[in-house]
Amino acid sequence: MTDAFRGSVAIVTGGTSGIGLGLCEELLRRGAYVYVVGSRESSVAKAREQFSRYPNARYAVVDVKENAAVEKVVGDCVAEFGRLDYMFNNAGISQSFPYERATLEVWKDMIDTNLWGVIYGVNAALGVMKGQGSGQIVNTSSFAALFCTPYQPVYATTKSAVIALTRSLRYEYEPQNIIFTVICPGNVATPIFQGEIPPDAITVDEAVRIILDGVSKKELMIVFPEYYANLYEMCKDPAVSDKAMKMHAAEKREHFRQSPE
Numbered sequence: 001m002t003d004a005f006r007g008s009v010a011i012v013t014g015g016t017s018g019i020g021l022g023l024c025e026e027l028l029r030r031g032a033y034v035y036v037v038g039s040r041e042s043s044v045a046k047a048r049e050q051f052s053r054y055p056n057a058r059y060a061v062v063d064v065k066e067n068a069a070v071e072k073v074v075g076d077c078v079a080e081f082g083r084l085d086y087m088f089n090n091a092g093i094s095q096s097f098p099y100e101r102a103t104l105e106v107w108k109d110m111i112d113t114n115l116w117g118v119i120y121g122v123n124a125a126l127g128v129m130k131g132q133g134s135g136q137i138v139n140t141s142s143f144a145a146l147f148c149t150p151y152q153p154v155y156a157t158t159k160s161a162v163i164a165l166t167r168s169l170r171y172e173y174e175p176q177n178i179i180f181t182v183i184c185p186g187n188v189a190t191p192i193f194q195g196e197i198p199p200d201a202i203t204v205d206e207a208v209r210i211i212l213d214g215v216s217k218k219e220l221m222i223v224f225p226e227y228y229a230n231l232y233e234m235c236k237d238p239a240v241s242d243k244a245m246k247m248h249a250a251e252k253r254e255h256f257r258q259s260p261e
């Protein structure tokens, strides 16, 4: 069977760390041309070193909060390859804290990164994909959006919007052969946790395998790992959801009582 990704052209934002870094490596290994995108010179330089054996890798320093920068990397990609097959809008930031710490600056930074960053990526990729009559846009949300996780209201709000945007556009652009997919990971062991990896976290390799499998099948929502997919199904029952949310909130309340900072 031919690999859907071989010879394809992809951009991965947040490609310098965690899930995005893993996605870049696997796509490169499978023979895709990949733009590895990070926000900092240093993280992009590190990825360049790590992927030095892949002549099919390209690199860009792009702050996804800047529309012009996102448009530029898409433009550079099309100038070189003449097309864009996969746009992974994966860059994101996360925080968990009691709501009183959610200053307007925190709100703005998270909305700019997690939501505007995705909107800019969607718009720039759509401009190319409409012209070529094909393409797949893969936006990273989170299980936190499906669960509306207590003590993560800002993050859950931005990631819920990413689901809404993706689901809505999927059905608008289906007739134009442009596929929209949204990823909703549970815990994956990455630097996003700043060293405090949750015990139930799966590895990046496992996450990448699940994501690329779902992307190649053109799935709408990729919810994983299995435990979270099952929890998502169970929480469609309001009584189960209410109980699960109360339990999670109680755990978090205790956590922040013990370590207030």
Ligand SMILES: NC(=O)c1ccc[n+]([C@@H]2O[C@H](COP(=O)([O-])OP(=O)(O)OC[C@H]3O[C@@H](n4cnc5c(N)ncnc54)[C@H](OP(=O)(O)O)[C@@H]3O)[C@@H](O)[C@H]2O)c1
Pocket: 013, 014, 015, 016, 017, 018, 019, 020, 037, 038, 039, 040, 043, 044, 062, 063, 064, 065, 090, 091, 092, 093, 094, 113, 140, 141, 142, 143, 144, 184, 185, 186, 187, 188, 189, 190, 191, 192, 193
């Ligand atoms: N890990 C999990 O358990 C988990 C669960 C659910 C959802 N997610 C989502 O999955 C995505 C990847 O998360 P991760 O765990 O792999 O995180 P990570 O290891 O912290 O990586 C985040 C990536 O995003 C990039 N980034 C952050 N701000 C940016 C900006 N303004 N412009 C461009 N790039 C920016 C970072 O690049 P630089 O280092 O160059 O700044 C880095 O490459 C995020 O959207 C996250 O919300 C993760």
